Amino acid sequence: MNIISTYNNAIKNLATVWPILAFIFFVNCLFGYVFISPLKASLDETIGKSLFAERLGQGFDYTALTEILRETGGLSGLSSWLIGLALLYFLWNIFTSAGFLGILGPHSKLSIWNKFYQAGSKYFLSILTITFFSIFLFSLGLLAVGVILQALGLNLLQMETELALIRNIKLAVVFLFVWRFLIGIFRDHCKLDVIDNGLAFWSMIKNACKHFLSSHYILLAFFNVAILALFLILLFFLKSSLGEFVLFGTIGLLGQLSIFLRVVYRYIRINSFHALKQSKLSHDIENED
Amino acid sequence: MKLYWFLFFCFCVSQNLIAQDPVLSPRIANYKMHIELDADTKKLSGHTILRWKNTSNNPIEYLLFHLYYNAFKNSESTFFKEGSIPEFLSSDIDEVCGWSWSEITSIKDQEGNDLTPNIHHVQPDDQNTEDQTVLKVPLAYSLAPGEEIVLEFDWEAKIPKTMPRTGYNKEYYFFAQWFPKVGVYEPAGMRYSTEGQWNCHQYHANGEYYADFGNYDVSLRVPKGYTVASTGSLKEKTEDSNTETWRFTQNDVIDFTWSTSPHFVETTEWYKDVAIKFYTYPYKTDYTKRYMEIMKFCLQYMEEHVGPYPYKTISVIDPPVHGLFTGGMEYPTIISSLSLKFFPEGVKTLETLAAHEFIHQYFMQMVATHEMEEAWMDEGITTYYEGKILNAFFGEKCSTIDQFGITVGNKEWNRTEFFNSSAIDLAPNTLKSYEYTNGSYGPTAYNKTAIWLETLEGLVGAESMAEIMRTYFDRWKFKHPCRTDFLDVVDEIVLSNNKEQFPNGMQWYFDQVLFGTAVCDYSIEHIENEILEPKRGFLNTLDNCTEEEQEGSPFICSIFIRRLGDMKLPVEIEVSYEDGVKELYTWDGQNKSHELKIHSSQKIISATLDPEFKLPIDKNLINNSLSISSKSKATSTFLSEIRSGFQHVLEGIVSII
Ligand SMILES: [Zn+2]
Numbered sequence: 030m031n032i033i034s035t036y037n038n039a040i041k042n043l044a045t046v047w048p049i050l051a052f053i054f055f056v057n058c059l060f061g062y063v064f065i066s067p068l069k070a071s072l073d074e075t076i077g078k079s080l081f082a083e084r085l086g087q088g089f090d091y092t093a094l095t096e097i098l099r100e101t102g103g104l105s106g107l108s109s110w111l112i113g114l115a116l117l118y119f120l121w122n123i124f125t126s127a128g129f130l131g132i133l134g135p136h137s138k139l140s141i142w143n144k145f146y147q148a149g150s151k152y153f154l155s156i157l158t159i160t161f162f163s164i165f166l167f168s169l170g171l172l173a174v175g176v177i178l179q180a181l182g183l184n185l186l187q188m189e190t191e192l193a194l195i196r197n198i199k200l201a202v203v204f205l206f207v208w209r210f211l212i213g214i215f216r217d218h219c220k221l222d223v224i225d226n227g228l229a230f231w232s233m234i235k236n237a238c239k240h241f242l243s244s245h246y247i248l249l250a251f252f253n254v255a256i257l258a259l260f261l262i263l264l265f266f267l268k269s270s271l272g273e274f275v276l277f278g279t280i281g282l283l284g285q286l287s288i289f290l291r292v293v294y295r296y297i298r299i300n301s302f303h304a305l306k307q308s309k310l311s312h313d314i315e316n317e318d
Numbered sequence: 319m320k321l322y323w324f325l326f327f328c329f330c331v332s333q334n335l336i337a338q339d340p341v342l343s344p345r346i347a348n349y350k351m352h353i354e355l356d357a358d359t360k361k362l363s364g365h366t367i368l369r370w371k372n373t374s375n376n377p378i379e380y381l382l383f384h385l386y387y388n389a390f391k392n393s394e395s396t397f398f399k400e401g402s403i404p405e406f407l408s409s410d411i412d413e414v415c416g417w418s419w420s421e422i423t424s425i426k427d428q429e430g431n432d433l434t435p436n437i438h439h440v441q442p443d444d445q446n447t448e449d450q451t452v453l454k455v456p457l458a459y460s461l462a463p464g465e466e467i468v469l470e471f472d473w474e475a476k477i478p479k480t481m482p483r484t485g486y487n488k489e490y491y492f493f494a495q496w497f498p499k500v501g502v503y504e505p506a507g508m509r510y511s512t513e514g515q516w517n518c519h520q521y522h523a524n525g526e527y528y529a530d531f532g533n534y535d536v537s538l539r540v541p542k543g544y545t546v547a548s549t550g551s552l553k554e555k556t557e558d559s560n561t562e563t564w565r566f567t568q569n570d571v572i573d574f575t576w577s578t579s580p581h582f583v584e585t586t587e588w589y590k591d592v593a594i595k596f597y598t599y600p601y602k603t604d605y606t607k608r609y610m611e612i613m614k615f616c617l618q619y620m621e622e623h624v625g626p627y628p629y630k631t632i633s634v635i636d637p638p639v640h641g642l643f644t645g646g647m648e649y650p651t652i653i654s655s656l657s658l659k660f661f662p663e664g665v666k667t668l669e670t671l672a673a674h675e676f677i678h679q680y681f682m683q684m685v686a687t688h689e690m691e692e693a694w695m696d697e698g699i700t701t702y703y704e705g706k707i708l709n710a711f712f713g714e715k716c717s718t719i720d721q722f723g724i725t726v727g728n729k730e731w732n733r734t735e736f737f738n739s740s741a742i743d744l745a746p747n748t749l750k751s752y753e754y755t756n757g758s759y760g761p762t763a764y765n766k767t768a769i770w771l772e773t774l775e776g777l778v779g780a781e782s783m784a785e786i787m788r789t790y791f792d793r794w795k796f797k798h799p800c801r802t803d804f805l806d807v808v809d810e811i812v813l814s815n816n817k818e819q820f821p822n823g824m825q826w827y828f829d830q831v832l833f834g835t836a837v838c839d840y841s842i843e844h845i846e847n848e849i850l851e852p853k854r855g856f857l858n859t860l861d862n863c864t865e866e867e868q869e870g871s872p873f874i875c876s877i878f879i880r881r882l883g884d885m886k887l888p889v890e891i892e893v894s895y896e897d898g899v900k901e902l903y904t905w906d907g908q909n910k911s912h913e914l915k916i917h918s919s920q921k922i923i924s925a926t927l928d929p930e931f932k933l934p935i936d937k938n939l940i941n942n943s944l945s946i947s948s949k950s951k952a953t954s955t956f957l958s959e960i961r962s963g964f965q966h967v968l969e970g971i972v973s974i975i
Binding site for chain 2: 057058060061062064065068069072073075076078079080081082083084085086087088089091092095096097099100111114115118119122123126156160163164167184185186187188189190191192195212216269281284285287288291292295
């Protein structure tokens, strides 16, 4: 089973599903605009035509930022606005993730929207359940880390040196990354199981447990993450190296491109998992034959 | 022959003078102490010979002593009543009995009079009879003006565990305000005294110290293997089977502080003839270079800008993590900084603390103002120089943080600290440290003072300001000045250098910033460019009415400025015209508003108040400028960055789905 070819298959589907991904990206942008609209209004009111605004365009400027935060009242007034939008976006993406389950593998361009919407409503509850379970698992990891760090000691006055604590925190961060990575694989197995068997919670967990430590899936997940990271880093460096010497808008465009990539990644990831599962199944059937 | 003997006599005297340190201070309170540290019982026992001089014109019947360690004797002391110490410091105070005490067990004068039976605690500041931080020692006879008394006493102290600024933790000991220390007798005419009086405050939760100058000769007996870092220079070290005795001496200082640990790693480097002694723990020796560089820079900067550092040593302690309760403090010729391995190199905490605490050598130690009654004269002036030194060392924009493209300068950090605090107009600088409420002590004493000193520099110019500070230091070192002494120097220099601009001196300024709580905020409200109507009527002839274009200056431009705060300062206004020309105008800033009217051939496109940022005390910099063009591209870029950041946050949240 070739990871690369599985991945390739997943990418090929982009030719069909890109309008959906573009739509999801568009909604993300919309949320971005909605979020900053009150900020924009208060910024226009406080900075308006002040020359001070120029300082905002000259890289990080502590005085400019703190002055604006103080005079606009900061983000404190926006916190409920931010939480509300994030919650809405969260629910919308439960729907899109459920929708992805209907457009995995090759499909005709004509039926794609239909299938996306149908799967979105059909699997909405399943995805919501899986997501809460993922959050629960991650919280368990966080709790474990917290308890262990606490047990090892957090009071600086009781330490000979802070080196042990620094090492422990680094280990905790690495552990949380790995834990989050494994949860991602587990979650994707659950999603694929839902397509085959509907939402049967315990059997879904059982099946996911059976497969999720398979080296192929881990390798594929790693490959997925690595490709995304590579692209994001590339964009970041491109963005920072361009500096001020580019046409207005280019920097913003690069920022948006990285958001779009993240949306694409979400689809490719579940799609490649699906392709791997399909090819594994056919391989198993061939072996049985 | 007579001449020969005379010359020989002169030679001997001059040799004698050369061999001795110059007398820098009045040397009123002189201590010879022998101290033993018992590391097992966490106790100190001391034998002190105090030679004290009555410099006043009146006889003195009693002496007052600070017993600072009694601040941590129990929960009923004024220190604890005024504000409990942070939970993380006191978490195991009861379990391990980390409380402390200090007691004079016997005291007699040079004539053998036993004064012990009459000593008792007094409370000069409050009625809290449980507070035992000040001890009254009635004398057997009244001490005449100009006379000296020698008191010899034995004392004991239980060392506190992890109390603010002092105590022990594990094998690390830091002894600050640790020995029975005589208060200051202020003769009539000194500072605010109209008659001779003791100035000996109880130990309060907020506020530091005040003491007289003197010579110290201190022998410290510690367990073998311990390294001692201390005020002064090491004179000798002797040892017996289990202990070592380190003898340090230092003349002309107001206090004596020391620290010891078996784990100290000591490094010495030199700036001219000053030994910089650095004490750290083995896991932090990689910071040595950073400390040495900033210390050498500080020594050079202060020498060039304020005055020479007259002592032979400056010791710097970087406490281990379990000793962080003692970090960031200043004592004569010894300071403690703080570094944590959590901080990346771009976070300049250790340089900031080292510089800040070193500057205190000038204002806490040499000028020696009353830190508790006039904290701004020490902490504020020190913070002002901290900004100058760090900006000169690292660069203005990155002297506090320079990491991952994020840069913060010391002065802007300081200014933001103040304006973001709730203390902007809570208190003048004239309160005693323990009278500040609602957390206004720090922002007012440290940050606000530094800001109004920078603003003073903006008003009178850098040269006058430098002269003010040099004169103030030179005139008042070793003399305990008070604020009027500082203000007198300011007026003297300003009236000599800036008389045209400030003919009445600067009292008007200090009334607002030091004695008052005025807030400064000037704002440009709007700009208008009106085209002058053509001239009409009988212009060149009496026969016909004519119309003629205006010559030269067809525009009447007006800039409307408001004073939103109650502070009144002269301000500069820079006006920019369409063709790029800029002009500078001034306004005395007295009225609530002002309209600047200019006849011009060009339109004004923008105006900026205080274009050179001479007035950092202006609290809102946004309304200091105005442009007639629509909003800038920079705001859009900024908003698009925030939007993009938020979009990433959203994607981050849903990545778990
Ligand atoms: Zn200080």
